Amino acid sequence: MRVRETGQERGSALEKALAVLEAITAQSQPIGLPDLSARLGLPRQTVHRVLTQLEAAGLIVRDPSRDRFSVGPRLNTLALNALTTRNQSAPIRAILQALVDDIEETCNVGVLDGTDFLYLERIECHWSLRVHLTAGSRLPAHCTSGGKVLLAHLNSHVREKLLRNLTLKQYTDTTITQVEDLEAHLAAVRERGYAVNNQEFTVGILGVAVPIITPEGRVLAALALHGPAPRLDLDRAVGFVPKLKEAAARMAEAWAEPVQQDTERIRTPSDDTGSVPASVGN
Structure with a gap:
């Protein structure tokens, strides 16, 4: 899922956080910053900032030995x-x-x-x-x-x-x-x-x-x-x-x-192209 252009920025802060969470939860194994950046079409600096916030909230956890991220207990x-x-x-x-x-x-x-x-x-x-x-x-x-x-x-x-x-x-x-x-x-x-x-x-x-x-x-x-x-x-x-x-x-x-079932129910045509609706979080 790639975050689509929305005006002057590439999606809202909420949209970016949700996109990162969705990308992490879709993986059976921990995923690293470079892969997340490539999958989402976002700069590494942006993804790193989102990851830091999500980790602080307990929603994801980082494996420091490999610098990869997975779902946290709070999520x-x-x-x-x-x-x-x-x-x-x-x-x-x-x-x-x-x-x-x-x-x-x-x-x-x-x-x-x-x-x-x-x-x-x-x-x-x-x-x-x-x-x-x-x-x-x-x-x-x-x-x-x-x-x-x-x-x-x-x-x-x-x-x-x-x-x-x-x-x-x-x-x-x-x-x-x-x-x-x-x-x-x-x-x-x-x-x-x-x-x-x-x-x-x-x-x-x-x-x-x-x-x-x-x-x-x-x-x-x-x-x-x-x-x-x-x-x-x-x-x-x-x-x-x-x-x-x-x-x-x-x-x-x-x-x-x-x-x-919920995932299939909310799937939209934009999902098929890997984008998030621009209205999300605006």
């Missing part, structure tokens, strides 16, 4: 919040409900919001002994399975920056409170593909979580389950990982479908 959160506030959340809830009915434990979907794990969707099991939380609840990321699985899959530069500013408050005897220990733990999470919460936030509550990943490899959110220790031990929790991964794959497909 993922905004997109998922938009989807879950529309009717498009119904397929996600249906998948979540089927999972809860199958494994008979509370399950939730959430994203990182700063240093918190934010619940977007949550369905509780039928047992009277359970943790009562609602969508919109926040828990510390460093001691929850959903939070840890998302921390583990962050861009390494973003994760390092976040961990440097993270207060690892101790909630129980098993809470990880040292950055070095958490980094090693997150490396193991990435290796095995799931995270475990062994009573790290609340004594007597265990959990396990997997990432919700698009076919292109982009992590959208986390799917987690948790339950009380008298009913759910670690072996049993980990035993549910295959079912969690299957449900997570279905959720990734469900989220991708409306996004693709």
Whole structure:
């Protein structure tokens, strides 16, 4: 998508920012400044200024080792919040409900919001002994399975920056409170593909979580389950990982479908020529 001439300037500031975001989100791999400049038909200085602003806002992240850019956690959160506030959340809830009915434990979907794990969707099991939380609840990321699985899959530069500013408050005897220990733990999470919460936030509550990943490899959110220790031990929790991964794959497909439909719906003849309508942002 190239930004078209609009009077004396090549598009408004908003149009340029949207064009850069669209170009980055269209890539399955991080993209560099020279490629973005060529794709958009904008001077490198202009693209660099936009990238700096988007990075400061948390909408994109930069890999300093290669000087390439990819989607940031804040942009993922905004997109998922938009989807879950529309009717498009119904397929996600249906998948979540089927999972809860199958494994008979509370399950939730959430994203990182700063240093918190934010619940977007949550369905509780039928047992009277359970943790009562609602969508919109926040828990510390460093001691929850959903939070840890998302921390583990962050861009390494973003994760390092976040961990440097993270207060690892101790909630129980098993809470990880040292950055070095958490980094090693997150490396193991990435290796095995799931995270475990062994009573790290609340004594007597265990959990396990997997990432919700698009076919292109982009992590959208986390799917987690948790339950009380008298009913759910670690072996049993980990035993549910295959079912969690299957449900997570279905959720990734469900989220991708409306996004693709919306993209096709707003496509105009000018898109076919690679331009943005001149009226945008004027």
